[in-house]
Amino acid sequence: MPVLRTTALVDAEPETVAAALRDRRQFVDDPAAGVRMRAVDGPGLLGADESISFHVRVLPGVWIPLRTVLTEVGASGFRSRSRPGPFFERLEHQVTLAPTGAGVLVTDEVSWTTRFGPLGRLVDVLIGRRVALRVLGARERALRDRARELGAARRVVGAAIVRDGRLLTQRRSFPVEVAGRWELPGGRVESGETDWDALRRECAEELGAEVTVLDRVGPDLPLPGGSVLRLYEAVLAEGSAEPTAVEHQGLRWVSGEELDGLDWLDADRIVLPELHALLRPLDSEVG
Numbered sequence: 001m002p003v004l005r006t007t008a009l010v011d012a013e014p015e016t017v018a019a020a021l022r023d024r025r026q027f028v029d030d031p032a033a034g035v036r037m038r039a040v041d042g043p044g045l046l047g048a049d050e051s052i053s054f055h056v057r058v059l060p061g062v063w064i065p066l067r068t069v070l071t072e073v074g075a076s077g078f079r080s081r082s083r084p085g086p087f088f089e090r091l092e093h094q095v096t097l098a099p100t101g102a103g104v105l106v107t108d109e110v111s112w113t114t115r116f117g118p119l120g121r122l123v124d125v126l127i128g129r130r131v132a133l134r135v136l137g138a139r140e141r142a143l144r145d146r147a148r149e150l151g152a153a154r155r156v157v158g159a160a161i162v163r164d165g166r167l168l169t170q171r172r173s174f175p176v177e178v179a180g181r182w183e184l185p186g187g188r189v190e191s192g193e194t195d196w197d198a199l200r201r202e203c204a205e206e207l208g209a210e211v212t213v214l215d216r217v218g219p220d221l222p223l224p225g226g227s228v229l230r231l232y233e234a235v236l237a238e239g240s241a242e243p244t245a246v247e248h249q250g251l252r253w254v255s256g257e258e259l260d261g262l263d264w265l266d267a268d269r270i271v272l273p274e275l276h277a278l279l280r281p282l283d284s285e286v287g
């Protein structure tokens, strides 16, 4: 069974590379490289069970279609499996992200089995591997470009404030297109502010509360207008006032069971697995 492994170092934060990897906008046409990838339509990042369609040029003028489904998605990469095609019996792809001091090491591993016995294997040696390398090269360029764009984008920050196993959520009151939908406290990072400054300011303005900001949560989340939403775990600071809805229609502390049932803004829906993980008691994660 042929296996191909390539590595690349991408100079961006791990959460930004994780976002670029799953970003539907990364799946651009690159006809010059003989690759056309298209993620099924929808907002933001791809999640588990979603699919990507490819057309890959195997010989001059000869393109073959491939459809691949993401079987696992997480902070450290994803796995996908392609539907059997005219040439492949099985095709699997695993991408692993590993932060290093010099950027994020992206390792791609593709393994496949061909049809047509020895003839298929010969064609594979002559053509298949070169095609696979070309596809991975195109993906790597797209990943770098998108990671650079996302890293430079205007930022919105959101706070996942957890208390007693519940997450603080807010119901937007404006603009009309999103009024009534749920989000996390936060807002735009103003120039000269750090993410932490912006989160503390937004929580004071929106909730009348003081928060302590902790670790990042989930990948960066591209928003329709070109900015990026970055989430952080947070707790109410000691002595803080009880949060109230200053600008929103209402607040709710939701349990893990209630989380999926809220009408979340689209971007937030992508990180529901990570939000669930924050609400799980620590001891259930051990072992």
Ligand SMILES: Nc1nc2c([nH]c(=O)n2[C@H]2C[C@H](O)[C@@H](COP(=O)(O)OP(=O)(O)OP(=O)(O)O)O2)c(=O)[nH]1
Pocket (backbone or CB within 6 Å): 156, 157, 158, 182, 183, 184, 185, 186, 187, 188, 189, 223, 229, 265, 266, 267, 268
């Ligand atoms: N605060 C927040 N904004 C979110 C979330 N999810 C999401 O898509 N957004 C989007 C909605 C908006 O397009 C943008 C942030 O807008 P905002 O209205 O909260 O920001 P802001 O307080 O700085 O608002 P403004 O000054 O532009 O009026 O991010 C979320 O969970 N929290």
